[in-house]
Amino acid sequence: MQRRSLLIGATTLLGATTLAARAATPTAALPVAQVWKDPSCGCCKDWITHLQREGFQTQLFETGNAAVRQRLGLPEKYGSCHTARIGSYVIEGHVPAADIRRLLAEQPKALGLAVPGMPVGSPGMDGPEYGGRKDPFDVLLVMADGSSRVYRSYFRS
Known part of the structure; x- marks a missing residue:
């Protein structure tokens, strides 16, 4: 009887330790965000800070983003001030x-x-500096053929 109580206690302790470890570990590790931007762009730095606050690690390339955008196959019509590669995806501009x-x-x-x-x-x-202004915008899902659809809309009534 004593051995059985000891085994049950050990199993319970092991289970609690495993649950605590799982709770402390994110469900899935986020890939590193590689970001290309102009060295003088402040809003790009603020976007990178946003990503870092949300748990992304970042790798910064202050070489501009036009060449990498083209290399990654993103049409110019979707262009913004910075381009990122996260996992197998291109992220262009101020995506939340x-x-x-x-x-x-x-x-x-x-x-x-x-x-x-x-x-x-x-x-x-x-x-x-924007005084709380929030203009409506769409996050677009860009397909390999260059077409897109709205992935999510912000600040629209």
């Missing part, structure tokens, strides 16, 4: 981290996500 997480979880057959231009209110374009 939540949408990148969703993309990585769903793994659609696509080139990646884009927020063309630099909409005020998007991550990195949401600092105090």
Whole structure:
């Protein structure tokens, strides 16, 4: 009887330790975000900070992004001030981290996500200098053939 109680106690302790370890570890490690930007762009730095706050590790290349955007096959019409490669996807512009997480979880057959231009209110374009302004914008899912569809809309009524 004493041996059985000891085994049950050990199993319970092992189970609790395993649960605690699982709770402390993220469900899936996020891939490193490789980001290409112009060295003088402040909003790009703010977007990178947004990613880091959301658990992404970043690798920065301050060489501009036009050449890498072209190399990765993203059409110019989706262009913004920075381009990232996260996992097998291209991320262009001020895409919210939540949408990148969703993309990585769903793994659609696509080139990646884009927020063309630099909409005020998007991550990195949401600092105090904008006075709380939030312009509507769409996150686009860009397909390999260059077509796109709205992946998520922000600030639309």
